[in-house]
Amino acid sequence: MNEFLPSITEFIRNDFLIFEENQDIQLLNNYDCVIQRKEDHFFYLTSLQEWKPCLVIKEQVLPDISKLIKLLHKDSMIIIENENQSVVGYISLYSFCTKLLYKYQHLAAYFHTILQTIDTSVTAIDENEIVKVWTKQAEEIFSYSQEEVIGNPITKFFKLEHLQIIDTLRTGRTISKH
Numbered sequence: 001m002n003e004f005l006p007s008i009t010e011f012i013r014n015d016f017l018i019f020e021e022n023q024d025i026q027l028l029n030n031y032d033c034v035i036q037r038k039e040d041h042f043f044y045l046t047s048l049q050e051w052k053p054c055l056v057i058k059e060q061v062l063p064d065i066s067k068l069i070k071l072l073h074k075d076s077m078i079i080i081e082n083e084n085q086s087v088v089g090y091i092s093l094y095s096f097c098t099k100l101l102y103k104y105q106h107l108a109a110y111f112h113t114i115l116q117t118i119d120t121s122v123t124a125i126d127e128n129e130i131v132k133v134w135t136k137q138a139e140e141i142f143s144y145s146q147e148e149v150i151g152n153p154i155t156k157f158f159k160l161e162h163l164q165i166i167d168t169l170r171t172g173r174t175i176s177k178h
Helices: 025-030 065-074 093-117 136-142 164-171
Strands: 016-018 033-038 041-045 051-058 077-081 087-092 123-125 131-134
Touching: 016 087, 033 087, 041 077, 041 087, 051 065, 065 077, 065 093, 087 093
Parallel strands: 016 033, 051 077
Antiparallel strands: 033 041, 041 051, 077 087, 123 131
């Protein structure tokens, strides 16, 4: 499923201003991100008009998503520099979450479309044995509507010993027909 996750480069934004001491303060309102460099350190301007330090990472060594999440947990703003130490973009916690939510919504729509158009019975349950997916074909085969089944324990409709899906949930073994 990694092909559905955005690449790190998709999170990098370039709508920033590198603020110099002699610049007009009114310019700041035109940018989502205002960055200031002081010696070897970077600071970003928060919505409360406070300068906060931010982490800097090199463009050539961008982390994977799981590492990026850990970095954003510690620092809510990450500056991306190229090999010449020029700022090429940033990733903020807000922009990261916004992009991830967009990708999730896209994936959910994709998943929903597949489930609505598939002509096979598909049932999915969560770790508490609650039905999360019940396709139209499942309705036809088992004579229970989606409204009846989704959100209820699968064992409300079927005997436990007849449910391969519970065994898969407990053991991790997949069910396949050959």
